[in-house]
Amino acid sequence: MRRKASLVLLACAVFCAALSPLLRWYAFPRLARIPANQYQDVVLEAKGATLLDYGTMRSRKVPKVTIVQTLRGDVEAAKKIEKSAGLPVVVWDGLSYVQGPDGKMVSRVSERYIFDAHSQDPVHAPGEAVDGDTVKRDGIEFKWPFLTQKRDYEYFDAQARTTSPIHYKGTRTFRGVKVYYFEQTVPWTKVPFPKVMPVQGITPESVARTGTTRWYSTVRRFWVEPVTGAPVFGEELHKEELRGGTLLGGRAKVTAFAGDVKMREDYIEHTVALVKHNRTLILMLTSYLPRGSLILGLLLLSLALWLEARGRRPQDPAPTQETEPEPVSA
Amino acid sequence: MRALIAAATGLALALALVLTITAMGTPTGRTSPKPLLTTVPAHP
Numbered sequence: 387m388r389r390k391a392s393l394v395l396l397a398c399a400v401f402c403a404a405l406s407p408l409l410r411w412y413a414f415p416r417l418a419r420i421p422a423n424q425y426q427d428v429v430l431e432a433k434g435a436t437l438l439d440y441g442t443m444r445s446r447k448v449p450k451v452t453i454v455q456t457l458r459g460d461v462e463a464a465k466k467i468e469k470s471a472g473l474p475v476v477v478w479d480g481l482s483y484v485q486g487p488d489g490k491m492v493s494r495v496s497e498r499y500i501f502d503a504h505s506q507d508p509v510h511a512p513g514e515a516v517d518g519d520t521v522k523r524d525g526i527e528f529k530w531p532f533l534t535q536k537r538d539y540e541y542f543d544a545q546a547r548t549t550s551p552i553h554y555k556g557t558r559t560f561r562g563v564k565v566y567y568f569e570q571t572v573p574w575t576k577v578p579f580p581k582v583m584p585v586q587g588i589t590p591e592s593v594a595r596t597g598t599t600r601w602y603s604t605v606r607r608f609w610v611e612p613v614t615g616a617p618v619f620g621e622e623l624h625k626e627e628l629r630g631g632t633l634l635g636g637r638a639k640v641t642a643f644a645g646d647v648k649m650r651e652d653y654i655e656h657t658v659a660l661v662k663h664n665r666t667l668i669l670m671l672t673s674y675l676p677r678g679s680l681i682l683g684l685l686l687l688s689l690a691l692w693l694e695a696r697g698r699r700p701q702d703p704a705p706t707q708e709t710e711p712e713p714v715s716a
Numbered sequence: 717m718r719a720l721i722a723a724a725t726g727l728a729l730a731l732a733l734v735l736t737i738t739a740m741g742t743p744t745g746r747t748s749p750k751p752l753l754t755t756v757p758a759h760p
Contacts, residue, residue, distance in 0.1 A: 393722040400726030408734040423745035481752035656760035
């Protein structure tokens, strides 16, 4: 009976010990994925921003500029690309809609971002675009990979349509969450005009004919929760200028937009709560379950060995009768 | 020999469990019918 119990314990011990690496290195990459049907929105605000009035072509201070950023997963497109790429793929259709203080549209830029659902590496497939222009991303965008590392990452800049490093600048605590702080500075770069301009009748082509060009520079900051790779807070010190051409009436340049763009407070609270919840789910696969099952496996193995050792211990010898010594003849 | 069989059983069960869970995978769902926003939402 004791022998049987030790064999059952041994089977359980091997089960638990084997489960540990299988969960961490086999199940985790296959189960921790961005859902293909994800839908999320975030509101960012730039208070006390400078904005170009296209009527007078002069910059003015405005109380607030609001940016609504929406991401929507296209499940059908993801399935199609998955078949050819042989990877779990997510296709995000995004829209950055910028609204002035009067509620009127300042700009709207659409995007299609295709990436690996687990690693977040960009996947190149037809349709990858920014504002209708075909692009080839070589870096991440919006989100970092699961189990983010303390190192620089390549980050895609949708305005410049280029990829450059975003630097790891240290570990911090944000609203009670341990985060990695990343920063990227994009120097003044000539960028295309948005396809949809804020004034009717003005198109990027008509502006281009005047010789005026659009320039942009930004300091991009992200506070990233490292387990989920999700930014819990984002900020951009964003500047845009129009330079040269006849549109500016002899001026060399005019500020089109300048502001400190930050996530709105209610969205920060919502994101922090969501990330805390998702962090626990990821930790279940990467830490809690693998470690727990390994410890349990070792305990069960010790118990099995102990039972086995007790079963094999020799029985105490039976008491023997004392006998009188036989007389020895001389 | 019995110990070897017991260990192999434990290993096979662990493999079977993990393979089943990963084969089931994560649900993909359907594309959200909600639009890409051009108005400022009041709250998340």
